[in-house]
Amino acid sequence: MSGPWRRLVRTQWAPIVALAVLTLITALLTADVPARVAAGYDRAAATAIGDDADVVVENTLGSSGGGSGIAADPNRISALSARFEGLLPPDLRAVTGPAEAAVSTAAMLDVVPRPALRRRLFNVSWDVEAGGRVRYVAGDAPATGASPGDVLQVALGKKAAAAFGYRPGTELTLAGSGEPLRVRVSGIYEPLNAADPFWRTRQDLVTSRQMEVGRERTVVDVGAMLIDATGYRALTRGPDLQLTYSWRFPVRASLVTSERAGHLPTDVEALRSRAAAGSPVLGWKVVTQISQRLADQPEQLGVARVILSLVLAGLAAAAAGVMLLAAGLLTDRVRPILALMRARGAAIHQLAATACGLAALAVVPAAVAGYGLGRLLNGGPQQRSSIVFTGALGLVVLALPVALVVLDHGVRERSGQADRRADLATARPSKRRLVLEGLAVVLAVTGVALSRQRALSGQARLGTDPLIAAVPVLLAIALGLLVLRAYPYPLRLLGRLLRRSRSAVGFLGVAHAGRRGGSAALPLVVLLLVAAVAGFAVTVDAALRDAQRRATAYEVGADARIQNDGMDPGVLTKLRALRGVTAVTPARTVLSAELTSATGSTGVNVVAVDLNAYRRMAGGAARLVPAAPGDPMGALLSPAAAREVGNGRMEVRWPSGVQPIAVRGAGVASRFPGPDLGPSYVIIPYGLLAGSDRFPTTIFIRGRGLDQKTLEATARSATPLWASSSLQGRYVWTRTAVLNELTGVPLTKVVRDQFARAGIVVAAYGALTLLLMLLVEARARRLVAHLQVLGLSRRQSRGLAVLEIAPAIGCAVVAGWALGLALPGILGPLVDLRPYTHGVAAARHLAGPVTLLAPAGALVLAAALAAVVDAVSAARRRGPAGALRTGNSP
Numbered sequence: 001m002s003g004p005w006r007r008l009v010r011t012q013w014a015p016i017v018a019l020a021v022l023t024l025i026t027a028l029l030t031a032d033v034p035a036r037v038a039a040g041y042d043r044a045a046a047t048a049i050g051d052d053a054d055v056v057v058e059n060t061l062g063s064s065g066g067g068s069g070i071a072a073d074p075n076r077i078s079a080l081s082a083r084f085e086g087l088l089p090p091d092l093r094a095v096t097g098p099a100e101a102a103v104s105t106a107a108m109l110d111v112v113p114r115p116a117l118r119r120r121l122f123n124v125s126w127d128v129e130a131g132g133r134v135r136y137v138a139g140d141a142p143a144t145g146a147s148p149g150d151v152l153q154v155a156l157g158k159k160a161a162a163a164f165g166y167r168p169g170t171e172l173t174l175a176g177s178g179e180p181l182r183v184r185v186s187g188i189y190e191p192l193n194a195a196d197p198f199w200r201t202r203q204d205l206v207t208s209r210q211m212e213v214g215r216e217r218t219v220v221d222v223g224a225m226l227i228d229a230t231g232y233r234a235l236t237r238g239p240d241l242q243l244t245y246s247w248r249f250p251v252r253a254s255l256v257t258s259e260r261a262g263h264l265p266t267d268v269e270a271l272r273s274r275a276a277a278g279s280p281v282l283g284w285k286v287v288t289q290i291s292q293r294l295a296d297q298p299e300q301l302g303v304a305r306v307i308l309s310l311v312l313a314g315l316a317a318a319a320a321g322v323m324l325l326a327a328g329l330l331t332d333r334v335r336p337i338l339a340l341m342r343a344r345g346a347a348i349h350q351l352a353a354t355a356c357g358l359a360a361l362a363v364v365p366a367a368v369a370g371y372g373l374g375r376l377l378n379g380g381p382q383q384r385s386s387i388v389f390t391g392a393l394g395l396v397v398l399a400l401p402v403a404l405v406v407l408d409h410g411v412r413e414r415s416g417q418a419d420r421r422a423d424l425a426t427a428r429p430s431k432r433r434l435v436l437e438g439l440a441v442v443l444a445v446t447g448v449a450l451s452r453q454r455a456l457s458g459q460a461r462l463g464t465d466p467l468i469a470a471v472p473v474l475l476a477i478a479l480g481l482l483v484l485r486a487y488p489y490p491l492r493l494l495g496r497l498l499r500r501s502r503s504a505v506g507f508l509g510v511a512h513a514g515r516r517g518g519s520a521a522l523p524l525v526v527l528l529l530v531a532a533v534a535g536f537a538v539t540v541d542a543a544l545r546d547a548q549r550r551a552t553a554y555e556v557g558a559d560a561r562i563q564n565d566g567m568d569p570g571v572l573t574k575l576r577a578l579r580g581v582t583a584v585t586p587a588r589t590v591l592s593a594e595l596t597s598a599t600g601s602t603g604v605n606v607v608a609v610d611l612n613a614y615r616r617m618a619g620g621a622a623r624l625v626p627a628a629p630g631d632p633m634g635a636l637l638s639p640a641a642a643r644e645v646g647n648g649r650m651e652v653r654w655p656s657g658v659q660p661i662a663v664r665g666a667g668v669a670s671r672f673p674g675p676d677l678g679p680s681y682v683i684i685p686y687g688l689l690a691g692s693d694r695f696p697t698t699i700f701i702r703g704r705g706l707d708q709k710t711l712e713a714t715a716r717s718a719t720p721l722w723a724s725s726s727l728q729g730r731y732v733w734t735r736t737a738v739l740n741e742l743t744g745v746p747l748t749k750v751v752r753d754q755f756a757r758a759g760i761v762v763a764a765y766g767a768l769t770l771l772l773m774l775l776v777e778a779r780a781r782r783l784v785a786h787l788q789v790l791g792l793s794r795r796q797s798r799g800l801a802v803l804e805i806a807p808a809i810g811c812a813v814v815a816g817w818a819l820g821l822a823l824p825g826i827l828g829p830l831v832d833l834r835p836y837t838h839g840v841a842a843a844r845h846l847a848g849p850v851t852l853l854a855p856a857g858a859l860v861l862a863a864a865l866a867a868v869v870d871a872v873s874a875a876r877r878r879g880p881a882g883a884l885r886t887g888n889s890p
Contacts, residue, residue, distance in 0.1 A: 008337065008354075009361065015330040016362045019397075022326050022768070023366035024373075026319045026393070029761065030386045031374025033315070037308055037754060038258075039380025041301060044746030045261035046253040048297055053289040054201065055096060055268070057084050057275055058246035060106045060283070074229040077101045077128060077245075084247050087274045089267035091260045096249035100198070102127040103232055106242035108222065109174035109181060119220040120164065121213075122174060123204060124154065124183070126232040130205060133198060134226075139168030139187030144231040152234055153186040154225035159207035161188045164223065179239035183225065197250065251290070258301055265291040299835035300747045306455075306468060306830055307540060307751060310823075311758045313469035314533035316389060317476070318765045321526035323397050325772045328522070330362075331355050331401040338405060348406065355401035367394050437481045444478035447471045448826060455829040468830060475819060475826070476532050480525035483815050491807060523773045524808055528816035530766040535820020537755040543824065544748070544833050547842035552739040553621040555838060557674030558585075558700035560708075560734045562715045567696050571718030578710060581703040583617035585610060586696035588689060589675055594653040595637075595645055595682055597665070602644035605681045606652055607672065607698070608689050617702040618673070620735075626669040626683070634666030636683040642668050644680070652684060661688050674698060708734050748836055770809065 009016065081099040088096065104125035111120040131141065134155075142153035156166055166172075170185040191199055191206060199206055204224035211222050227235065235241065256264075268290050275284040338351045371390055375382065451468045562575075575584050587609035595604045611628035618625050626636055635652075637645070647665035654660070663684050672683060675698055701711070711732045742748070824831040833842040 008334070008358065012330065012333055012358060015326070015333050016358060019323070019326040019330055019359065020362035020366040022323050023363050023394070023397070024370040026323055027367045027370025027390050028374040028377075029319065030316075030390050030393075031371045031382075032377050032379045033757070033761075034312065034383040034386050035374075035380035036757075037312070037380070037750070038383060040750035040753065041258035041304070041747070042256070042380070044301075044750050045258045045294075045297060046256040047746040049251060049253055049256050049261065049264070049290060049293050051197065051251065051253045052200065053251050053293055055088075055092065055249040055251065055271070055290065056246050056287040057249075057271075058244055058285055058287060060242055060244045062240055062242060074128075074232060077103070080245075081247055084275070085249075087271060088249070089263075089270050091263040092249075092267035092271065095253075095255045095260060095264070096251055098249075100127070100129050100248040100250065102246050102248070103235075104224070104244050104246075105176070106244045107176060109176045112173050112175045112180065118210075119218070121220055121222050123224045124152070124174070124181070124227060124231075124235065125205065125224050126227045126229065126235075127202065127205065129198065130202070130226060131228060133192050133196060134189040135192055136187045136189045139185070141189075142186045142226065142228050142231055144227070144234045150234065151182050151184045152227065152231055152238070154183045154227055154231070155187045155189055156185055156223070156225060157206045158188050158190040160223045161185070163208040164221070176239075176241060178241065181239055181241070189226070201248065251288075261294055261297055262301070265294055296745075296835055297747075300745065303832060303835050304747045304751050306465075308754050309465070309469040310472050310827075310830075311533055311537060311754065314472050314476070314529055314536070315758055315761055315765075317473040318526055318530050318533065318762060318769075320393050320396065321522060321529065322765050322768050322772070323393065324400055325522060325526065325769060327359055327363075327397045327400045328404065329772055330359060331404045334358060352402040352405045355405050356398055359398050359401050363394050363397050437485065440474070440481055441478040444471075444474040447474045451830055452828050455827075455832075471827065472532060472536065472819075472823060473529065475823070476529040476816065477525055479815055479819055480521070480528045480812070483528070483811050484521055484524060487807070487811060523769050524812045526769045527766060527809060527812035528819070530762045530769065531813045531816025532820040532823065533762045534759055535817045536823045537758055537820075539821050539824055540831060540833075541752060541755050543831075543842040544751075544836060547833055547837040547840050548739060548742045549620070551742060551837040551840035552735050553619075554624055554671075554673045554840060556733045556735045556738055557621050557624075558618050558702050558735075560701040560703070560706045560711060560732065561674055562699040562701070562711060562732050563589075563675055564697055564715060564719055564731050566720060567699070567715060568718040568720065569695055571714060572696070572699070574714050574718065575699065575701060575711075578703075578706075578714065580705040580707075581701055583702040585614045585617055585700045587614075587674075587686065587698040587700065588695065589677070589697045590654060592655050593682075594655075595641060595650055596653065597645040597648060597650035599646040600644055602641055602680060604638075604641050604652075605677045606684060607675070607677060607681065608684050608686045609698075610686045611683070614700060617700065619702055621673045624671060624673040626667075626672065628685075629666030631664055631666050632685060633662065633664050633688065634685070635663035636667050636669035637665055638677070638679060638681045639668055639670060640680040641682055652682065663688070674700065706734055706736075708732055708737060742837065745836060773809075 078101070081101050085093070085099050102125060104123045104127075108121035108123055111122065114120075136155070137158055139155075142155050144150055144153045151171065156164070161167065166185050168185055168187055172183050172185075174181045174183060194206075202224075203209070204222065205226055208221055208223045210219055212218065213220055235243070268286060268288055272286045275286055334355060338354065341351060341354070367390055371386075374386075447467060448471055451465075451471050454465070454468070569586070572584050572586055575581055587607055590606040590608075593604055593606045595602055595606075611625060615622050615625045615627070628634075629636065635650070642665070645665070649662065649664055651660040651662055661684065663682075669683055672681070699715075711734075715731060831842075834840065
């Protein structure tokens with residue numbers, strides 16, 4: 001570095017360091033934030049699919065004749081493993097492990113004679129991989145002889161053997177549907193690694209369990225016996241048993257990415273169609289939970305990508321604006337030096353090279369170091385967009401000093417003036433500027449219209465669309481230009497009001513605010529964009545939380561709901577006696593009934609409930625409960641049912657053929673909370689039920705601190721045998737549990753985490769923008785310095801500093817915050833949160849009253865920063881000589 005360059009860098013080290021630090025931070029965030037978002041998408045997909053959604057290819061065949069085409073030779077099992085692995089589509093193969101083959105008896109075999117305490121049922125299983133994952137603690141591994149009459153040797157898990165009281169040498173007879181099977185326990189084993197995921201789906205090989213069987217719900221002990229390849233041969237030569245052949249492909253959730261997750265359901269269907277192709281054996285099935293668990297993932301991921309792309313684009317634009325401000329500050333600091341060089345005969349390209357070289361000295365090494373640090377944080381997979389944005393932003397920042405030098409030179413040549421005062425309150429815009437501002441507004445409006453159109457056509461779900469991502473930035477630029485255009489008028493009015501005041505501080509502050517000219521445009525747009533991003537994130541988060549609460553109220557219908565095929569009416573007394581329960585309302589739901597009238601008939605689902613009692617106890621769901629008709633025989637029909645049967649007298653005919661119920665149509669109910677009734681339903685008074693029909697299938701419960709397990713136990717105790725099948729699934733819903741399920745959706749957490757991070761980042765960039773604005777203003781405050789010589793107090797100086805920036809900052813923050821609050825409504829179908837709310841529309845895009853006061857907090861921060869910068873500037877202006885030299889030195 002030559003001597004002049006060294007001196008130039010030494011005199012301008014402060015703005016160079018500031019630009020370098022900003023570049024470092026921006027490059028780091030550019031590398032880290034998109035990577036973390038992509039990693040969040042991948043984690044959400046992995047969490048949604050889980051580690052227990054293994055893909056199983058299976059078939060049940062007779063053991064006689066070697067498995068109806070599958071030879072008794074165990075080598076054929078390995079050959080089929082290779083065949084099925086070859087059938088896996090690419091993405092499914094990428095997330096699954098090698099095939100784990102197993103053959104087991106299809107039905108559990110009963111130990112005979114039965115023990116005195118409880119029945120014991122066993123599966124006999126040959127698991128190809130299990131033999132190498134166990135150690136024998138007693139006896140030996142099973143090794144069945146080759147003779148047809150040899151007893152089948154089996155091994156038992158240590159815990160199961162202890163529970164059953166079996167030891168090596170114990171002989172048992174297992175009875176199935178055919179000839180009994182004789183077995184001998186040859187050894188007792190335990191897993192080499194009990195935490196191995198292999199045993200997660202094979203707990204019966206490790207320990208015993210209890211289960212209920214039959215309509216009487218008899219409790220039995222269940223276990224599994226392990227055999228080897230020789231035992232499998234003997235099993236195929238013995239009694240004719242139904243054997244289940246299965247090849248399990250364990251899903252490795254850590255390998256699931258959001259991109260692969262989108263292809264997995266299609267791959268599963270492709271595997272189903274390929275499984276039996278070319279095989280002489282029919283009946284192959286593919287069993288997995290992948291498609292069910294990823295059913296909502298595409299829609300949720302599409303919404304998350306759209307919303308976060310809007311936020312990230314705003315962050316990127318704000319970061320670019322702050323860096324351009326810093327580059328502009330550096331160019332402004334070297335303008336006197338460039339003017340001196342020009343006066344000494346330097347060409348315009350030499351001036352541009354000098355300004356660009358100083359910026360490059362800060363930008364290039366800082367961008368490389370920042371991006372490298374961002375990758376070292378290892379927030380997620382590297383994103384190509386991060387590299388592109390970092391490079392493009394660096395080029396723009398390096399080109400800005402050149403453009404400013406060339407523009408400044410052209411203005412000076414045309415005007416013949418070295419300095420011009422561009423008063424914002426009096427200057428008239430050029431035609432070129434008006435055209436550019438009009439073009440910005442047209443682009444913003446066009447972007448909104450095209451984005452909404454693409455959202456309605458479904459194209460917005462394709463991922464991060466550049467047009468959609470650019471909409472907030474375009475709107476912020478257009479609104480910023482409009483605010484800048486309307487800015488002079490309130491300044492003129494305020495200046496006239498303050499002109500007659502006793503203190504000159506107010507008038508001078510407003511007057512100086514009106515002389516900021518075009519220099520106010522970029523910081524104003526940046527602040528407006530920062531406020532818009534923050535307002536948008538707050539608004540969407542508030543709308544999502546509100547919609548999820550409403551969805552929970554609609555789905556549950558009360559604080560808790562019990563849904564069953566039928567319960568003893570005495571359960572109502574038991575529920576009222578539970579701790580925390582304050583009200584209980586029964587209802588009965590009948591599916592596939594028929595509603596007939598003089599004008600026609602239609603199939604309906606019937607719900608019988610006392611609407612008055614239900615509305616009194618529904619709590620937050622009361623607004624969803626229709627008002628009860630005044631007629632004791634009045635029925636409320638869904639819109640679909642009303643179109644079919646009209647109104648007036650009608651009959652409800654049960655599918656069981658019992659006595660029909662006469663009702664009168666009394667209105668239309670467009671919705672009813674709780675159980676899903678489908679599009680065609682009718683609500684009748686609960687009092688119309690009589691006799692044996694008067695039993696509840698739905699119970700709405702109101703209370704606090706309701707315990708779900710206690711409710712489940714109470715419902716189970718009141719369920720008759722004929723309705724016990726409904727207890728196999730979920731039959732108790734509480735608002736707390738359902739709300740936790742909604743808010744616990746992995747992608748919901750990703751979106752909210754990014755909202756929180758975005759809020760911190762935009763707040764930081766907003767503060768930096770304010771600081772850069774104040775630094776620029778501090779260098780141009782010659783008038784303030786002169787007034788201090790004439791007696792302007794320190795307090796008046798601080799007030800003047802605040803008033804100089806308050807109008808611009810206030811307009812930018814208020815306008816940006818208003819844009820952020822309105823942005824979800826403007827974008828409309830782009831911000832569709834229904835995939836996260838079980839289909840309930842987030843109609844209220846409104847933030848709370850506290851968030852509406854956020855602009856006031858921004859103004860307080862601006863005032864504090866202005867006071868601090870003014871204090872620092874005042875400390876540098878020590879004495880009249882220092883004050884009078886303000887603004888002369890670079």
